[in-house]
Amino acid sequence: MPLKNQSRLYTISDLASEFDITPRTIRFYESEQLLEPESRESHGTRHYGERARVRLKLILRGKRLGFSLAESKSLIELYNADSDNTEQLQRFLELITQHRQQLQRQKQDIAVLEQELDAAEQRVRQAMPGSTAN
Amino acid sequence: MPLKNQSRLYTISDLASEFDITPRTIRFYESEQLLEPESRESHGTRHYGERARVRLKLILRGKRLGFSLAESKSLIELYNADSDNTEQLQRFLELITQHRQQLQRQKQDIAVLEQELDAAEQRVRQAMPGSTAN
DNA sequence: TTGCTCCTCACGTCACGTGAGGTGGC
């Protein structure tokens, strides 16, 4: 049976390939105080634990949700701080609503573009000499 | 009855406010060869026509769909080229297929994001003190 | 020794934001 607190360590490229980003991205997040290695080897090689891995996951999810790194940082700090700061949570809800509207617009854009692509393809096929209509 | 080719002119801030961007953004697109004013006043004030307005609309839609400005530019040029060049048309068809696949992936991404937003909102609402579970 | 991964600068890039300093028409 696997232990619950196995807590294995990851190299920077372990995490990079797991989340499909570059090591540079992880180092950048570190320089922006969003992330820290559990420990360093003699020469400086970074070793990350489960805690850092989860933070990275949260950062990347924030990115997908359209948050800036600064926003993600304070959101994560909100998670970790067992604050009962209602004001902050309200702001979070507003941000979520905003980003949901963004997604709504994106879906409309995609629908429109797909129709245009259909029409364009038809036009092109008809314009093609020797075309047998697909 | 409104004329079909009314073709009114817009100032830079007309377009900016219509599409909720800044004049600086429009000037930047011009410097990147994506857009051009129909005419200039003596002092340099830009006047845009319907053609420029449509191009701006396409650029912004491309942005929302995740295209770079360079990509949007060549897409628009492809749309406008009424080339009877079979080779070009073939390339066009290939590009359409590519972008259709991209859109497919994007739609999946959006579906996932919406679920994450739902989950995030629920988590926050539950974390809110005095919450009545809405 | 070769090949691989790791490291730290540090400049480059993309898509604008943001003043600074100035002109033109109601």
Next chain:
DNA sequence: TTGCTCCTCACGTCACGTGAGGTGGC
């Protein structure tokens, strides 16, 4: 004259990309 919008530089910002030059362990 004041207020408004327009203009052109040009440096700043955000989130990294991309070498340059070097170290460390199998």
